[in-house]
Amino acid sequence: RRNILLGSGSGSVSLAVDNNYLRILGESGLLGFFSFFSIFFIAGIYVKRILPRVDSIVTRSLVLGFVAGTFGLLLNGVFIDVFEASKIAFMYWLLMGIILGTLELYRKEEINLWKEFLKLLSYPVTAVVFLFATTVTFFSSALDYYFVGDDFTWLRWASVCRNYVANGLVQCEPLSTFLQYFTQSDGFFYRPGTKIYFSLMYSTFWFNQTMYHLVSIGLHFFVSVLVFLIAKRVLKNHFLAVGAGFLFLILSGHSETVFWTAATGHLFNVAFILLSLLFFIFWKEKKKIVYLVLSVCSIFLSLLFHELGIIAPLLIILYDVVYGGNILFRKLDIKNIHLHLFVALPILPYLILRFGAGSHWFNGDYSYNLFKLPYNIIGNTLGYLMLAVVGPDSSSLYQGLRNVSKEHLLLALILSVVVGVLISYVYKKYIRYMVLEDKKIVVFGTLFFLISLIPFLGLGNITFRYNYLSSVGFVILVVFFLQKLFIFLLDISDRKIASAGMFIIILIFSANHLFQLQKLSIDWDGAGETSKKFLVSLNHIYSVGWKTESIKLYFVDVPIRHGDAWVFPVGLSDAIWAVFQNKNMSIYQSSSVEVALDGVQDSSTEKVYLFDETGNITEKIRLKK
Numbered sequence: 001r002r003n004i005l006l007g008s009g010s011g012s013v014s015l016a017v018d019n020n021y022l023r024i025l026g027e028s029g030l031l032g033f034f035s036f037f038s039i040f041f042i043a044g045i046y047v048k049r050i051l052p053r054v055d056s057i058v059t060r061s062l063v064l065g066f067v068a069g070t071f072g073l074l075l076n077g078v079f080i081d082v083f084e085a086s087k088i089a090f091m092y093w094l095l096m097g098i099i100l101g102t103l104e105l106y107r108k109e110e111i112n113l114w115k116e117f118l119k120l121l122s123y124p125v126t127a128v129v130f131l132f133a134t135t136v137t138f139f140s141s142a143l144d145y146y147f148v149g150d151d152f153t154w155l156r157w158a159s160v161c162r163n164y165v166a167n168g169l170v171q172c173e174p175l176s177t178f179l180q181y182f183t184q185s186d187g188f189f190y191r192p193g194t195k196i197y198f199s200l201m202y203s204t205f206w207f208n209q210t211m212y213h214l215v216s217i218g219l220h221f222f223v224s225v226l227v228f229l230i231a232k233r234v235l236k237n238h239f240l241a242v243g244a245g246f247l248f249l250i251l252s253g254h255s256e257t258v259f260w261t262a263a264t265g266h267l268f269n270v271a272f273i274l275l276s277l278l279f280f281i282f283w284k285e286k287k288k289i290v291y292l293v294l295s296v297c298s299i300f301l302s303l304l305f306h307e308l309g310i311i312a313p314l315l316i317i318l319y320d321v322v323y324g325g326n327i328l329f330r331k332l333d334i335k336n337i338h339l340h341l342f343v344a345l346p347i348l349p350y351l352i353l354r355f356g357a358g359s360h361w362f363n364g365d366y367s368y369n370l371f372k373l374p375y376n377i378i379g380n381t382l383g384y385l386m387l388a389v390v391g392p393d394s395s396s397l398y399q400g401l402r403n404v405s406k407e408h409l410l411l412a413l414i415l416s417v418v419v420g421v422l423i424s425y426v427y428k429k430y431i432r433y434m435v436l437e438d439k440k441i442v443v444f445g446t447l448f449f450l451i452s453l454i455p456f457l458g459l460g461n462i463t464f465r466y467n468y469l470s471s472v473g474f475v476i477l478v479v480f481f482l483q484k485l486f487i488f489l490l491d492i493s494d495r496k497i498a499s500a501g502m503f504i505i506i507l508i509f510s511a512n513h514l515f516q517l518q519k520l521s522i523d524w525d526g527a528g529e530t531s532k533k534f535l536v537s538l539n540h541i542y543s544v545g546w547k548t549e550s551i552k553l554y555f556v557d558v559p560i561r562h563g564d565a566w567v568f569p570v571g572l573s574d575a576i577w578a579v580f581q582n583k584n585m586s587i588y589q590s591s592s593v594e595v596a597l598d599g600v601q602d603s604s605t606e607k608v609y610l611f612d613e614t615g616n617i618t619e620k621i622r623l624k625k
Contacts, residue, residue, distance in 0.1 A: 005029045005030050005031055005511065006028070006029040006031060006032070007025070007026055007027045007028040007029035007032055008026060008027060009027060010027050010028075011027070012026070012027055018079060018080055018081070019077070019078060019079065019080075019081070019140065020077035020078075020080070020081045020082055020083050020084065021033070021077060021078070021136070021137060022137070022140065022141065023081050023084065024036050025137060030514075033137070037133075039096075040070070040074075041117070041120075042113060043096060043099075043100060045111065045113060045116045045117075045120075046100055046103050046104075046107075046111065047063060047067060047099075047103065049107075049111055049116075050103040050104075050106050050107055051063055051064075051103070053106050053108065054103070054106050059102055059106075062099070062102070063099055063102070063103065066095055066096070066099050073088070073092065078136070078140075121238075121239065121242070122238055122239075124238075127228055127238070127241070127242045127245065128225055128228075130242065130246070131221060131224050131225055131228065131242075131245050131246065131249060132221055134246060134249050134250070135217060135220065135221040135224070135249060138249075138250060138514070138517060139217045139220065139258060140217070141521060141525070142213050142216075142217060142258070142259050142521065142524065142525075143209075143210045143213045143214060143217070144209070144210065144213075144525070144528075145209065145213060145259060145524050145525050145527075145528040146209050146528030146529065146531050146532040147207070147209055147212075147261060147528065147531060147575075148260070148261075148524075148527050148528055148530075148531045148565070148566055148567050148568070148571075149262065149531075149566045149567060149568050149569050149570055149571040150260075150262035150566075150569075150570060150571050151212075151260070151261040151262045151571065152571045152574035152575040152577070152578055153262070153570065153571045153574045154194070154195075154198045154261075154262055155198060155202055155207070155574070155578065156574040156577055156578070157195060157198065157199075158195065158198040158199040158201070158202035158203075159202055160177070161173065161174065161177045161199075174199070174203075177199065178192075178196050178199070181195040181196060181199075182353060182357065183353075183356065183357055184357055184358065185354070185357040185358055185359035185360065186358070187358065187359070187360055188359065188360055189306075189307065189359055189360045190307070190350075190353070190354040190357055190359035190360075191265055191304070191305060191306060191307075192304050193265065193268060193301065193304030193305040194264070194265030194268070194304075194305050194306070197264065197265070197268065197305075198264075201215070207578065209261070209528075212261045212264070213259075213261065215264060216258055216259075216261065216263075216264050216267060217258065219264070219267040219268065219271055220249070220254070220257075220258045220267060221249075222271055223248075223267065223270055223271050223274060224245045224246075224248050224249040225245065226271065226274040226275065226278060227244055227245045227248045227274070227472050227475065228241050228242060228244065228245030229241075229278055230274060230277060230278055230281070230472070231244035231245065231475070231476050231479070233281055234323075234441060234444055234445075234476055235441060235476065235479065235480060236437070237483075240479045240480070240483060241479075243475075243479045243482075244475040244476055244478075244479045245475075247475040247478060247479065247509075247510075248471060248472065248475045250510060250513050250514055250517060251388065251391070251471055251475075251513055252391035252392055252512075252513040252514075252516035252517045252520060253387045253388060253391055253392060253464055253467045253468075253471065254464075254465075254467075254468055254471070255392070255464070255516075255517060255520040255521070255524070255564075256463075256464040256465050256520075256565075256566075257464070257465040257468045259520070259521070259524040259565070260465075260524070260565075260566065263465050265305040265306055266305070266306050266308070266465050266468060267468075268302075268305040268306075269302050269305040269306035269308055269309055270302075270308075270468055270469045272298045272299070272301045272302035272305065272309065272312075273298070273299075273302045273308070273309060273311075273312045273315065273469060274469075274472070275294075275295075275298040276295045276296070276298035276299045276302065276312050276315075276316065276343075277295075277312070277315050277316055277319060279291045279292070279294040279295035279298060280292065280295040280316045280319065280320070280343065281319065283295060284320070284323075284324075292342075292343075295316065295343060296342070296343060296345060296346060298312075299312045299313060299316075299343065299346045300346035300349075300350065303346060303347075303350040307455065308452075308455060308466075308469065309350075310347060310350070310455070311451055311452060311454055311455065313340070313343045313344040313347065314451050314454075315448060315451060315452070316340075316343050317340045317343070318444065318447050318448065318451060319444065320336065320339070320340070321336075322440050322443055322444045322447075323440060323444070324336065368458040368459070369458075369460070372460075373458050375405070375409075375412070376457065376458050376459065376460060377457045377458060378412075378416050379401075379402055379405065380453070380456065380457045380458075380459065380461070380462050381450070381453070381457060382398070382401070383395075383398045383402075383461075383462040384449075384453055384456075384462055384466070384467050384470060385449075385474075386398050387462065387464065387467050388467060388470070388471050388474040389474075390512070391512060391513050391516040392464060392516055392520065392564055393516055398462070402461075438480075438484075441476065441477075441480050442477065442480070444473070444476070445473045445474070445476040445477035445480065446473065446477065447473070448470070448472060448473030448476070449470045449471075449472075449473035449474055449477070450470075450473075452469040452470035452472070452473065453466065453467075453470045478509075482502065482505070482506070485502070485505070486498055486499075486502050489501050489502070519563070519564075520563075520564055520565065522563070523562055523563030523564050523565035524562075524565040526562045526563065526565065527561075527562035527563075527565035527566060527567045529614075529615065530559055530562055530567050530614065530615035531567060531568070531575065531615065532615070533614055533615035533616050534575070534611070534615045534616070534617060535575065535578070535579055536616075537615070537616045537617045538576065538579045538580075538617070539579065541607075541609075541617075541619065542579070542580075546580050546582060546585070547580060547581070547582055548582060548584065549582075549584065549605060550584040550585075550586075550605060551582065551584065551585045551586070551605050551606070551607075552585075552586045552588065552600075552605065552606040552607075553576065553585065553586070553587050553588070553606075553607050553608075553609065554588045554589075554590050554596035554597075554599060554600070554606070554607065554608040554609070555572065555587070555588070555589050555590070555596075555608075555609050555610075555611065555617070556589075556590050556591075556592060556593050556596055556608065556609070556610045556611065556620070557610060557611045557612075558572055558589050558611055559611055559615065567615075572587060572589065573587035590608075593608060593610055593620045596608040596620070597620065597621075597622045600622070603621065607619060608620045608621070
């Protein structure tokens with residue numbers, strides 16, 4: 001059986017995984033994975049502490065050569081099961097034994113591995129390497145997931161380029177096309193940055209899904225590093241900041257944002273929002289105007305990828321108010337007001353550009369119902385909190401609560417009042433009497449969570465990817481309260497019991513999200529395979545005339561989801577365009593084969609296809625009586 005801690009046993013994965021670390025993780029779980037890397041960690045400590053005392057040139061050369069070779073093999077392990085190969089394994093571990101034995105001859109003092117471990121962890125570069133290794137371990141499998149749904153819509157837009165004729169040849173004019181992204185939205189959301197990204201990727205890598213996922217995973221890693229750097233300044237503790245970055249990285253609610261290529265713009269948006277906050281913090285610390293300018297520029301760039309960027313100035317103002325000595329808003333400094341207006345400067349040109357481009361504003365699913373607004377705000381806040389704490393598995397419970405509350409509004413109102421009273425009690429009983437620095441952390445983390453959700457709390461339901469930015473405030477609160485819990489356990493027990501209790505709590509929380517992340521990863525892989533099989537089926541039924549003729553295609557039982565992953569909620573016509581690129585082709589979705597066949601007038605140019613569970617399609621025709 002699969003087990004995230006112990007794995008599924010040696011040789012249980014497959015003959016070749018083409019990634020040694022994924023093989024180790026699958027076969028021996030997290031415990032085996034970290035045990036394997038602890039060998040290199042201990043060997044590295046011995047080399048670092050003893051090698052400077054080695055006076056033999058031959059020995060030093062041997063050790064340095066072995067270290068260089070180890071780095072080469074570790075890199076090679078990303079692409080092949082190098083440590084599983086007997087020809088490598090026998091020689092490598094034999095050499096490691098010889099190297100460590102030789103270094104032991106030069107050791108003059110006892111080496112405390114635990115102290116060395118803590119010292120190593122205190123370096124920022126170690127935290128970054130740790131986050132990178134975590135990213136590779138849990139997300140590298142997504143590199144092969146094929147495009148689904150909205151991905152094809154973005155790729156189709158990216159393929160459109162304004163043309164001009166030069167020397168009798170039709171040429172693409174990318175600069176003019178990019179400018180058009182800023183001036184024309186065609187009724188869609190105003191996201192010129194996302195369109196430019198997909199245009200550049202499409203022109204360079206076409207339909208190579210690996211490169212698109214590489215960017216998404218890289219952005220997720222980058223955002224986790226930004227979370228670490230911001231949390232380090234908020235929490236004033238390196239190890240808690242590392243914990244915040246790690247928890248942010250593995251939260252299962254982020255799966256849709258990372259695995260879905262169409263959500264890459266959201267990743268860029270959050271990266272620029274956090275960059276704007278980090279640059280502002282640098283400006284507060286170093287008083288160099290360049291950081292303040294970079295902060296404002298980052299806000300503007302975030303707005304080009306997603307409208308969520310409009311709350312970036314609020315997060316900066318939040319940090320300035322909380323950590324600028326004015327946490328209780330008892331006085332207003334005119335200088336701070338000028339500063340806050342300056343950081344909000346990009347909002348006005350953004351709104352002007354968006355209005356002039358004729359973008360989508362508040363319509364359909366992206367509109368607010370004023371009558372239901374209080375109800376939606378309370379319900380969605382609860383939903384996003386449950387998503388952060390429990391993960392996507394909480395969605396069924398959340399939907400059940402919403403359905404019950406819709407039918408019993410009075411009960412929902414009473415429960416809301418009870419929750420409000422409990423929050424007030426907790427504040428007056430505990431938070432109110434916290435020391436100022438602790439109170440700042442709680443206020444910052446809580447308001448960061450809520451402010452990041454402002455554009456979405458009034459909508460009719462929750463969406464996984466909207467929880468991405470708000471979870472930054474969540475993980476800051478989690479590691480902070482875990483620290484307080486550890487201190488409390490130390491007061492009522494000894495260090496061993498307190499440490500064991502904290503280990504169990506962190507293990508349960510992490511394992512829950514990692515289990516769900518693994519399941520969701522399988523779902524997105526299956527969704528991509530369904531999409532790919534559909535396109536392969538289209539190729540098999542391809543007819544030469546379909547490139548130019550006026551064709552009507554009817555599809556029945558179009559797959560919307562595969563587990564918790566999207567397949568074709570939208571984007572079916574764009575996926576078909578990727579195969580035929582025929583502007584005269586019309587695509588229809590029907591509720592049943594009979595309904596589709598009733599719409600067919602000319603069987604030579606109008607076809608009906610039925611999806612099966614795997615994504616393959618078969619043609620359906622009406623038999624003549």
